[in-house]
Amino acid sequence: MSNYKEIDSYLEKNLDQSLEELSRYVAQPSISAQNLGLRECAELVAKMLEKRGFKAEIMATDGAPVVFAERKGKRDKTLLIYNHYDVQPPEPLELWNTPPFEPSLRDGKLYGRGVSDDKGHLTARLFAIDALLEKEGDLPCNIKFIIEGEEETASAHLHDFVKNHKEILAADACIWEFGGVDHREVPMQFLGLRGICYVELSVESLAIDVHSGLGGGIFPNAAWRLVWALNSLKGPDERIRIPGFYDDVKPPSARDRELIEALPDVEEEYKTRFGVKEFIKGLKGGTDLKMEEVFTPTCTICGLTSGYQGPGPKTVQPAHASAKVDFRLVPDQMPDTVLKQLRAHLDGEGFSDVQIEYLGGEPPARTDPDDPFVKLVVDAAEEIYELRMQIVPTVGGSGPSHPFVHDLGLPVATAGLGYADTKAHAPNENIRVDLYLKHARHMARVIKEFAKEGR
């Protein structure tokens, strides 16, 4: 690897200035769930990019605008960086020690809503670019940014945006929005996300709720209909009964198992942290538990609601019942296929009265753990973190990486400033300044090494 002394020294000297820029960025609220400050924040982001000589454009979608920006470099190779400028709502406000949109630096940490997820990642990356421009006069390669404003509300319009703008987004590799170190301070390389298909199932069996002494034995009961429909989806054996559901599931490889095996055990942590007495499916811990956590598609009831839910008895037969259900998907399952299979299954089981509302979905996506770009990002981290990045072949959560992997055909690697106590989505969200600097140093190396590499 080249000598990064000058770049590192620039970053150390100008750290405060970069944190000030981050503070100004965080001070601009941009809450997608409340449609608050999105346009203003997109404009601010565009200005931050233009300041670095990027050609930035605020592009309309059917939701919040996407900021797309591009700057050419010395070599005609392109790194695409994905970030988002929207943040989670800050509530409950009373649990914040300092106001969420007035960033506060104390004890080596910067507090504020979005400081970690995901605004700090963007400014640290711009900071790395500043160092490269200052020390080398130009970028070593082309860099493109795609910065959306709906990540916290499931990126409803990002897939179409990527599919419709393949040409301008064309690149050779992609750096994902987040990353960081785990509780052991080991930097993690996350290479996949499960997909998701989120639905609300509902039944309307009567025009109004009825006294249970009257209707109990003669009228259809919405809550019973829902219970039976749900039961038809999955029984206590945990096998999902929807015909065809497992058809597109690719089993994990021996390499996947090897990578999962190397990750820390989770059994004791899960038992302590979540109060799990016994895992399902007879799982006892070890590698099997870790494999099952991320490589199996699931069907989860996230919520149930029907009839009377207050204290004490109320003798009512509910007219309405509904359930929130999420399916986590693994390659090559697709949410629209699952949605069709679900409808066919319910109809086939006699539950045509159960309505399905699609509340959002994302297909799964994974990057090959042995892709050269992954190796580059991992190698570049080593001298900074003084520990080798650990590869996580996929995680259990979901995100909008599918169009990057499958429509743009890119390897997607992670790098970032998160840590165990970063409190993304929670009150007192914060970043550690030392990890902010490390992420900037890492990104400077990633960009420079990527420009060199012969792909």
Add this chain to the structure above:
Amino acid sequence: MSNYKEIDSYLEKNLDQSLEELSRYVAQPSISAQNLGLRECAELVAKMLEKRGFKAEIMATDGAPVVFAERKGKRDKTLLIYNHYDVQPPEPLELWNTPPFEPSLRDGKLYGRGVSDDKGHLTARLFAIDALLEKEGDLPCNIKFIIEGEEETASAHLHDFVKNHKEILAADACIWEFGGVDHREVPMQFLGLRGICYVELSVESLAIDVHSGLGGGIFPNAAWRLVWALNSLKGPDERIRIPGFYDDVKPPSARDRELIEALPDVEEEYKTRFGVKEFIKGLKGGTDLKMEEVFTPTCTICGLTSGYQGPGPKTVQPAHASAKVDFRLVPDQMPDTVLKQLRAHLDGEGFSDVQIEYLGGEPPARTDPDDPFVKLVVDAAEEIYELRMQIVPTVGGSGPSHPFVHDLGLPVATAGLGYADTKAHAPNENIRVDLYLKHARHMARVIKEFAKEGR
């Protein structure tokens, strides 16, 4: 039947005075659900009885006190009258045309909370007693009143009270709290109530809710456990699967079917009023529907609650789930037996993690439609209502009649002033003055004829 001219004439002349007494009684709030005004109301009731020469006692229970009162008559035969002095909460207040506790007389109707359920019944009965005392100088037989203060909250302490005071409550027959005419103006004779066993089933699978991307495939899900446990109770065939549940069910008799057959059809009414598209169990209407409505035990989900229930998606695996479930029981099912059978069933099906909280119950009870006391009450109504009372062998709802029928061994008949638009439990509860007078006239006859009859 005797000549009731003088008694009827007394009742007509003194009607306004009786309605004034009712108004004072209604003006005393006595809301059992809110523990409001119960002691004061019990004292008022005791005074109303003492005014008629009754020996009245306010007797403690573990809940609201019971007013017991007794006055001897010419003949040593005893009629027990059951009423309650508590009322439903008046909310929503904004829907009342006049304040609920300021009784208002207009267009031949008296409005106020409790005027129909059940305060008007008591004062109309005292009014009938006034007429007998005025015209005959004494009661023709012994009369006892048992007036409780917890009927609107499921009479939690009445059963024990009756069982523990069998001697003072000893009687030859019982008049129930309510009664009235139906939408055709036909006076109804209700002779039975189903029992009830009301439970809350709950599951606690984790210490806290967990992200569904993490726990979905490896942690137990409270909502799924609840769905499977409920599904084990009853399937789409509507047959309750709890072993032994149907063992004590007495099938209805040919006489029951004959009486039900004579009642008006309900199919069209139910379809219009409740939006029923199709009845369950393949029921099409006619006598079968009316039989099923009241002679079959049921298992009804009254409410479901778990996890996220707001708008849109939230990817959470719930730690807690619960359901409100009521079982309506028919003779000779008992709620404590059903409770034991339910626990054994859940344990047997692998649902020991499902907790059962008993929220109340009452056993079913019926009076023989051919009992002589029933005939007496029905005969006494005929010249007043100019229509023969129609016998309803049992209704689908529940109430505390079991200890009267089974512990005291009494025939229980109904008589009352209700009508189709009486709005019990609802805003603008009211009674029709003409039916108030009819109920007093009917009760004077019931008491006098009962004293004569040779049982």
